[in-house]
Amino acid sequence: MxxxxxxxxxxxxxxxxxxxxxxxxxxxxxxxxxxxxxxxxxxxxxxxxxxxxxxxxxxxxxxxxxxxxxxxxxxxxxxxxxxxxxxxxxxxxxxxxxxxxxxxxxxxxxxxxxxxxxxxxxxxxxxxxxxxxxxxxxxxxxxxxxxxxxxxxxxxxxxxxxxxxxxxxxxxxxxxxxxxAVVGERWRKCLWNTPFNPLSVIANGADTKTILETEGGEALIREMIGEVMAVAAAEGYPMDESLIDQNIEGTRKMPAYKNSMALDYINGRPIERDAVLGNVVTIAQRHGIPVPHLNTVLVTLKMRARLEGCE
Amino acid sequence: MxxxxxxxxxxxxxxxxxxxxxxxxxxxxxxxxxxxxxxxxxxxxxxxxxxxxxxxxxxxxxxxxxxxxxxxxxxxxxxxxxxxxxxxxxxxxxxxxxxxxxxxxxxxxxxxxxxxxxxxxxxxxxxxxxxxxxxxxxxxxxxxxxxxxxxxxxxxxxxxxxxxxxxxxxxxxxxxxxxxAVVGERWRKCLWNTPFNPLSVIANGADTKTILETEGGEALIREMIGEVMAVAAAEGYPMDESLIDQNIEGTRKMPAYKNSMALDYINGRPIERDAVLGNVVTIAQRHGIPVPHLNTVLVTLKMRARLEGCE
Missing domain, CATH: 3.40.50.720 (NAD(P)-binding Rossmann-like Domain)
Incomplete structure (x- = not known):
């Protein structure tokens, strides 16, 4: 043994x-x-x-x-x-x-x-x-x-x-x-995942290139990253604004990429909606921080789940 | 003759x-x-x-x-x-x-x-x-x-x-x-169409009942109606806030209803995205009025169009 x-x-x-x-x-x-x-x-x-x-x-x-x-x-x-x-x-x-x-x-x-x-x-x-x-x-x-x-x-x-x-x-x-500070690291990873993953789902499985190159797409992602950042700061994990640029530039350098949530969606598997997005919105609401872009995506996903009889 | x-x-x-x-x-x-x-x-x-x-x-x-x-x-x-x-x-x-x-x-x-x-x-x-x-x-x-x-x-x-x-x-x-003032009447009709029609599309063809009964759904629609109203006011067509309640209550009284844009989407036909939503966002941007909920839906629809090779 x-x-x-x-x-x-x-x-x-x-x-x-x-x-x-x-x-x-x-x-x-x-x-x-x-x-x-x-x-x-x-x-x-x-x-x-x-x-x-x-x-x-x-x-x-x-x-x-x-x-x-x-x-x-x-x-x-x-x-x-x-x-x-x-x-x-x-x-x-x-x-x-x-x-x-x-x-x-x-x-x-x-x-x-x-x-x-x-x-x-x-x-x-x-x-x-x-x-x-x-x-x-x-x-x-x-x-x-x-x-x-x-x-x-x-x-x-x-x-x-x-x-x-x-x-x-x-x-x-x-x-x-x-x-x-592993929770802080989770927030840092969610700067990317929370905007890109659920948005790719409601955009019917769009990859990173489609998301960033659509008219208004990069601006929308920037707004969403900013919302995640504001909630992280309220939770005690302030991050530098330059991380928004870093996330965008890093993504532009990658080849077009379908994230795991997009793949789950395309393949008809359940998605980690609340872990990646819903919990962020819940924490935002607890702090009274407006997250209109994140919330629009979240509620849309909930409507889709309801329509499919999942909730 | x-x-x-x-x-x-x-x-x-x-x-x-x-x-x-x-x-x-x-x-x-x-x-x-x-x-x-x-x-x-x-x-x-x-x-x-x-x-x-x-x-x-x-x-x-x-x-x-x-x-x-x-x-x-x-x-x-x-x-x-x-x-x-x-x-x-x-x-x-x-x-x-x-x-x-x-x-x-x-x-x-x-x-x-x-x-x-x-x-x-x-x-x-x-x-x-x-x-x-x-x-x-x-x-x-x-x-x-x-x-x-x-x-x-x-x-x-x-x-x-x-x-x-x-x-x-x-x-x-x-x-x-x-x-x-027919333009004002268009704004008034768009109080309903601009939120409900495109949202029903990104929610994969959700009907009015699904939209309003999903957790957070009515609140999201209210925010979106408020955004349309703010843009209308900037264009010279102020409307009474009570129209938000009227639109919600009127919709609740109808049987579950799939609007024409939802039906177009479900049947694979092109949708009147810009006439109903895109033009509202463009006008909002001209006035510097924030419309984060409307914009999230619009950009998502543009991503989907790009993904489908339509734009």
Whole structure:
């Protein structure tokens, strides 16, 4: 048996599978909890192609949703999408031991709070992933580029659990930036995601080039980034105005890019609307900060969800 | 030969066919210019079922786009959709005689100006139609309800041509309200159309009930009506704030309703984006009036048009 910490991945899509593979490379026992992919992963393991090499692995335990864990994980790594109506605390409850550290590798803002309330005794490590990876078919993942994590203890600081985990990820082959203020980093990432992702959805899956080159498109994105920035400042995370230019210029330099929410929309999958946009508007309203552009997009998405009978 | 004024309908869809029928009922010679429906109307005339009776008629001349008129019309009634990129002045140029009065029965704001510039010597009569009518198949129209016109000379006043035409419409069986300020009436109609129509499109064809009952939906519509009202006021058409409540309450009392732009969108037809929304935003920008909600919807529609290769 390894003396390395025991890992459990909940939500083994592209992201969960990849970061599980990295910790496997670092020598950790890595388990997974699966639903539809249970049998294929049990039979064939998780196949991952990557510029880092062949990262394919057989999880130490392949659990099915509803099973009971044979060992409590030291780190439970949660990589499910944060969807309206989904109760993540219920999903992970059977797998959370008394000393399990909960690790979130998920998008969005204010996504830790409900879990911190549900598991007040368990440390929470909040991570942002900068990665391009896709699930090609059940149990098969293609890691295309990047992989860096920004990581910190929630709500702030960097505790020993966080340090230990970051060293394991680095040992496994990726970059990690530790931060004392992970919530601030979430706001910084949302400067891009909160405008671009939902707007691309109501624009029927528009890519970054379409968004920026449409008449009025760049100006609209700038307004939306400014709104996110104003809310972040009210939450105690002031940012420099120059980040608006940086986000625009950085996006212009990329090839035309369809973000993950646009792809989810195009492929008929649910979108992380509230994690990426709704929570920002809720926090804005709490502070009395006007966010008319963000709110127009949010309410439009809610109308579409209602029309589709989802809400 | 009738001594009644000679009418030419350009754009004989549901609206044009219906109002042509009304003037035929009043005893006017009525001609039409057609494209795809030329042969069927030449063979069978225009079939119209209506609560007013059977309004079917054979136009006196059925012209094909590209023909030369045998007589100059006294009134050219233009009922085509006002679409981005469509040049209405070019369309009607061959049919406009030196004394022809140009009559617009079309939706939107600031849709007269380009025609007034193209035909400075011809009087313009601007009309708003309150009607439910549908084109069922080529040459066949069903008039379902209403039919009233609000009519005035453009840019303002009520001249003799306008009076004559209104009397003919009344003689033909419909209600006409003459107005000294038809542009103000357009603003008043746009209090509803400008928010509801384009929003229903980016909400993927949402009906009025979906729009108002979605969380935040009514508040968003109220903001948008307020923005239209502020622009109208800057243009010299101040309106009472109570119209916001009236529009909301009136809409709540209707059964769930998909507006014509939503239906155009659902059926893959082009939408009157700029006539109903884009022109309002342009005028707002000229006055320096912030319209963030309207602008978000407009730019989203432009992104969609760009994505579809339309712009």
């Amino acid at each position: 390894s003396d390395k910490p025991h890992i459990l991945i909940v939500g083994a899509g592209a992201i969960g599978s990849f970061y599980g593979a990295i910790l496997k490379q670092a020598g950790c026992p890595v388990d997974t909890v699966l639903r539809s992919e249970y049998q294929v992963v049990r039979d064939n393991g998780i196949r991952i192609t990557s510029r880092l090499g062949d990262l394919s692995y057989q999880p130490d335990h392949v659990y099915r949703d509803g099973d009971t864990p044979e060992v409590w994980p030291d780190y439970l790594i949660l990589c499910v999408k944060v969807l309206p109506g989904a109760n993540r605390a219920e999903v992970i409850k059977p797998w959370m031991g008394p000393d399990t550290r909960l690790v979130l590798i998920e998008n969005g803002l204010d996504i830790e709070r409900e879990l911190a309330e549900a598991f007040p005794a368990n440390p929470i490590i909040s991570c942002l992933a900068f990665i391009a990876a896709s699930r090609m078919e059940p149990g098969v993942v293609e890691h295309k580029a990047y992989g860096k994590l920004i990581m910190g203890s929630y709500p702030k600081g960097i505790d020993e659990h966080c340090r230990t985990l970051s060293e394991l990820f680095i040992e496994g082959g990726i970059k990690v930036d530790l931060t004392e | 009738s001594d009644k004024p000679h009418i030419l309908i350009v754009g004989a869809g549901a609206i044009g066919s219906f109002y042509g029928a009304i003037l035929k009922q009043a005893g006017c010679p009525v001609d039409t210019v057609l494209r795809s429906e030329y042969q069927v109307v030449r063979d069978n005339g225009i079939r119209i079922t209506s609560r007013l009776g059977d309004l079917s008629y054979q136009p006196d001349h059925v012209y094909r786009d590209g023909d030369t008129p045998e007589v100059w019309p006294d009134y050219l009634i233009l009922c085509v959709k006002v679409l981005p990129g469509a040049n209405r002045a070019e369309v009607i140029k061959p049919w406009m005689g030196p004394d022809t009065r140009l009559v617009l029965i079309e939706n939107g704001l600031d849709i007269e100006r380009e025609l007034a510039e193209a035909f400075p010597a011809n009087p313009i009569i601007s009309c708003l139609a309150f009607i439910a009518a549908s084109r069922m198949e080529p040459g066949v129209v069903e008039h379902k309800a209403y039919g009233k016109l609000i009519m005035g000379s453009y840019p303002k006043g009520i001249d003799e041509h306008c009076r004559t035409l209104s009397e003919l419409f009344i003689e033909g069986g419909i209600k006409v309200d003459l107005t000294e």
